[in-house]
Amino acid sequence: GAVVSQHPSWVICKSGTSVKIECRSLDFQATTMFWYRQFPKQSLMLMATSNEGSKATYEQGVEKDKFLINHASLTLSTLTVTSAHPEDSSFYICSARDWGGAEQFFGPGTRLTVL
């Protein structure tokens, strides 16, 4: 149980385009989902926290207009990287937590490469 999927697993796009990444909890209802970013050989950096049905809370330094997060249902959250630039190239990972749970279950990650 407690499976989280992400789609796509990798994406290559041109500079200036927008990319949408989906995060789904497959066998539980995720009241809270988190989006992380990981640069090579670095730790997971929390970008934002989203609770179902409400606006996401962004960490300091993360542009909310650039990284649009939607958590419209208890099993789906999306991260849209708008007007992507090469510096946005990274590994994006989502995680999900159900109501009352402490543990986060991570998706497999999405590798974004912006040319």
Added chain:
Amino acid sequence: DQQVKQNSPSLSVQEGRISILNCDYTNSMFDYFLWYKKYPAEGPTFLISISSIKDKNEDGRFTVFLNKSAKHLSLHIVPSQPGDSAVYFCAATPRNYGQNFVFGPGTRLSVLP
């Protein structure tokens, strides 16, 4: 200001021996601690956790020890296997589970055959 520290970026251990990964934290509000394992190009997978009311939690080959007064925890893997080679992240969160996890920078473990 790093609230969760893993001072060893890498560790090499011979197969069959014990691997000890260390983690220190500074925030006394942290009450629940977790270890995650991560292979390249994959998401982290949960390994083991410990609540502050305990000082030890064991699950098979994995044991986590917590020294709350020293704000220190460690993950022991015995015996180490080549498949354990991965990056291990320590994470901490306050008892209020609405709070986010704070991750350490990770330790890359290499288990040599």
